[in-house]
Amino acid sequence: MIERLSLLYPEIVLFLGACLVMVIGLSPKREVRSLCGFASAGSLLIAGLLAINTSAGNTTPLPGLLPYVKAILAGVGLLLVLLLSGVVDRRDEEEIAAGRRAFSAMRSNRAEFHAFFLFSLMGAMLCATADDLIWLFLALELTSLPTYVMVAVSTRGTRAQEAGVKYFFLGALGAGIFLYGFALLYGGTGSTNLAQIARELARQGAAGDINPIAMAGLMLAVVGVSFKIAAVPMHFYTPDVYQGAAAPVSAMLAFVPKTAGFVTILTLVSCAGWSYGFVDGRDVYGAGFALPAELRIALWVIAALTMTVGNVMAVLQTSIKRMLGYSSVAHSGYMLVGVLAGAAAGEESGYSFAQSGVAAVLFYLLVYGVGNLGAFAVLASMERRNPDGELVEADEFGDVRGLCRSSPLAGWTMVLSALSLLGLPPLLGFFGKFGLFSAGIAAGDYALVVILGLNSAIAAFYYLRLVAVSLLDEPQGSTYAPTTILARPLAGAVSALGVIVLIAFAEPLMQAATKAGRVAPMTLGVSPEGVRRAQTTELPEPGTGDRGAPSGAPAPEGEHDGAGH
């Protein structure tokens, strides 16, 4: 019991941080209040350090997820704290500083805003620790519930409120769908424990077919969670919410719930397939893929539609925020290619980055988080006063025209972020996309890889347009000025630097992702032979196995049967 507790240290630190922030953010003293951001950053830093030193779990089908996901959440979370400074209470604080008004705890939102941010990150981290459906559901909701409020209070005026209400109702719909899926999954497998669900599904798959109730549950769960990752059947909120919320909050929405959603999808899908599909050295679901056919087809269609709809709609936008919203949809589609590829050729693969779709997804989450944050940071760094005296962020393409000349830091941040999101070779984004492509090819899913390639070409159109507008055009009397909150361009600059500097660390990061994406060996076979295999076959450490050389083709089923015959 107590050793399980040590897996939760990062979450506990974040929780204590949230408690502290909630209290000090309401202090009548201005200096104490302004410590909110530092307290959030401090708790995230400690949580991140603890996460790196956390040992992998041992109760979930994907035991390695936990340190990696928590570390990237804490890392990008630190940048988000910088970016989120000054989102709420800015005008009030200015008036209080000028002595026009006294501090009123009831009107202040800062404490809640920062605490909710920490709660949301905590929920995403808990998703990675979850080994039970109920835990998974609560963690997902803990990720999302604070974000609804954060969207609604992020700017003054009706637009953010509209976005918040839309986000809340569609979020509730998504939660209802995947909760129903979880209930059916429990009905079809007889357990809420993920490891037991995985065993039961493998047993059913090997015995013939997966129980239709369990399969319906898996489908509903995947569709419901696609709300969190903004994938196609549940993507409709994305542009409206991203545009209505303040840019820093949109940057957070594109990373934290998406990470939580992908962790959940990976966990759920790993229960039904990949290594678990290969029991007894035999692909129990047939068709050469380790996923059950129904789930595979559903994910395939979702992935293809998500990429295409996201990219085509993004091309049509005139608002950068909406464009980034649709591109967030598209990026989810790219990552679903990795989910489909899974641990590529079943249990014996998954130790080489180029083959493991899970590793590619995990690495891409970091790549996308860093690149996307830069683009939103630029929008948050440019503002002007509207006739009501409210500060408005840049949003249209015209607002960033000639940005590289008028304010070089913001301009180059935009250029680098857009090029990284596009996946241009020297930048970090390329390595992320490379992983997805190679995993898709290793899994033999050429049709989807072609769709991925075509979509990357469509994405080039709008990302290069963003680059061209800010780099090549002349500045034309823009009314936007750099913000007075220096933390925001700083966050952008760090993320722009990140897409270059992290290239040097791409190798260790990929290795970490590969380790994180390793699927636990099946511990319960279906036949005596399967049991013996499960006892004798352990996954080799990355790079140490004699099969370390990546091979494109999925391993044939006879390859590992030497011990069995």
Added chain:
Amino acid sequence: MSTLGEVNLSSYLPLMVVVLMAATFAAINIVGTLLIGPKRPGKTKGLTYESGMNPVGTARKRFNVRFYLIAMVFLVFDVEIVFLYPWAATYPNLAMSDPDRVIWFWRILFFLFTTVVAYVYGYRKGVFRFD
């Protein structure tokens, strides 16, 4: 571990009997009052029943926001008590030598601490200021 397909439904027979009894009881009561009960309808009797209050005025009346604040603070402490009961009922049954005893103790202290944080937050926010 059994799945829905493998469950022996006959083990649910007692449950079915209880459901049937409940439904029959309700049906007999409703039909019985309709048949043999006296009927003296009046204006007050025909009103909507809402916790004994007379439903007058618009339904879209705005409540003082304090109503919700108090309700939420009440919930915090109410839920705390709900969680304290099972803990208090189980804790004395742990053997003195049980190593889990310490964990159980600190766990409930941590839980109480979260309530204290909620209380301090509410106090700072001005929830308890009635002016």
